[in-house]
Amino acid sequence: MAERTAAEPAAAEPDFLQSNDLACEAVGGKVIFATDEWFAPANNLLKREKPNFSASAFTEFGKWMDGWETRRKRTAGHDWCVVQLGVPGLIHGLDVDSSFFTGNHSPSISVQAGCLDKPPPFTLEGDRTGMAASDVQLAAVAKLGSEAWPELVCVSELKPGYSDCCHNYFKVNFNHRVTHLRLNMHPDGGIARLRVYGVGQRNWSSVSPHQDVDLVALTNGGVCLGYSDAHFGHPRNMIGLGRAANMADGWETARRLDRPKHLKVDQQGILQVPGCQWAVFRLGHPGVISRVEVDTNHFKGNFPDSCRIEVCSLTPEDEAQCISNSWNSGKWQVLLPTQKVCNIGKQGVSKQWPPANKVSDLFPQKTLLTTTRNILFI
Missing domain, CATH: 2.60.120.260 (Galactose-binding domain-like)
Known part of the structure; x- marks a missing residue:
């Protein structure tokens, strides 16, 4: 010892x-x-x-x-x-x-x-x-x-x-x-x-096609397939059970060294910075996404400024190719355009999109999604 x-x-x-x-x-x-x-x-x-x-x-x-x-x-x-x-x-x-x-x-x-x-x-x-x-x-x-x-x-x-x-x-x-x-x-x-x-692995035969299900949850077969950085916390933490216990129970990257010395914002108040941090998840089952939730609980001085979510449908062969290319390929489409993220109070924010219009208005209902990419702008 x-x-x-x-x-x-x-x-x-x-x-x-x-x-x-x-x-x-x-x-x-x-x-x-x-x-x-x-x-x-x-x-x-x-x-x-x-x-x-x-x-x-x-x-x-x-x-x-x-x-x-x-x-x-x-x-x-x-x-x-x-x-x-x-x-x-x-x-x-x-x-x-x-x-x-x-x-x-x-x-x-x-x-x-x-x-x-x-x-x-x-x-x-x-x-x-x-x-x-x-x-x-x-x-x-x-x-x-x-x-x-x-x-x-x-x-x-x-x-x-x-x-x-x-x-x-x-x-x-x-x-x-x-x-x-x-x-x-x-x-x-x-x-x-x-x-x-x-x-x-979940038995999907017992789940109604009309039932709302968290398709990316680890209990439903969701899994992280790649990410840009996980210096302080792995992105798979985001698909765990319940709300995070503390900051270590979430995804936190190192601060990018190429961020501008003086930050600027656009008309929507979103920071204009080069690049982003990203994580890729395979859904536990193909499905139609109607709602997205991003929870910043515990991240008070280090939550992301904004986020964007992209989606695509991949065959196993497509997925293997994307993994070998470190996710530099793939036909991604925007599910959720860049949105401002915030953190209010001790409990943070469990922010849901869209507040009024369904995400399905941004992406065709007929499309079955198998993979999502969550992009955080810092």
Whole structure:
């Protein structure tokens, strides 16, 4: 548990990190079973916050760790837990983060996946530090047959929790909907966080075509496919559940260094600046957009001056081409012309467009939209 070294370079990060974390506690993910939680409980795996470390923090069971840590195993078998995804869907990759577990990390892990018709009738409640699964819990979880679930990740070495190697990335090729994961330690040890990157899948057959649906929400299958900058916050945060908890739970870019030394505005009061920041989202389902909402909650001195939204319909082949070209191509059309954005009071503004005329007046109703591009002018 030594001090961590220099940060891992961003260039080493895989593409799937742009997808949504389907297991995070912020979207309803939870650990419903763990064999052992002696030093640190398994529900820490799904915390939204990054892991932290305190050299002086101890509990009555030993060293406090911000993750899941089991005892040194003295019986046959290995430790494992079952994670219920907050958003069921397709998984593209995993980050098994061993941060700060430098002499006590699990040597190896494997991951299995299941798709259950109904959530199991059991879960873990409260602080389970110092606890292990009871015979009743072991009997209940045995009915899931999780040991026979298909593998997403075969038994693989886990690197220790120094900052230059703590993120253990695993690309997943599994084209089936997943509701639950089984995370296996081989044989025991500690893991700080489990990030499950993918795209949500909703059963659209039960949704009326006349029902208003947030087509870009992560719970409905929306996903960020690209962006210009995410220095302080990833644009995928904008499609999360509910309103943002704080400024870190939104999209914030670095300040552009090419902005004018003296700013000017046009007749509508919109700043005249070169360039913009942008993010591209694939909708969870093709549809007709009738209303757009932009929420600036928490952004008081750094909200954008204005925004514009463009749309297009892409085939999978078109999308792949746009991604390879860093979204410098594509037949975009304006859905929402440049609009002034504001922030009023402590709660910010949840601004909806149009206030009077439907957005459909700006874009033909007959058009099915599959991709949107949100452009912020700063």
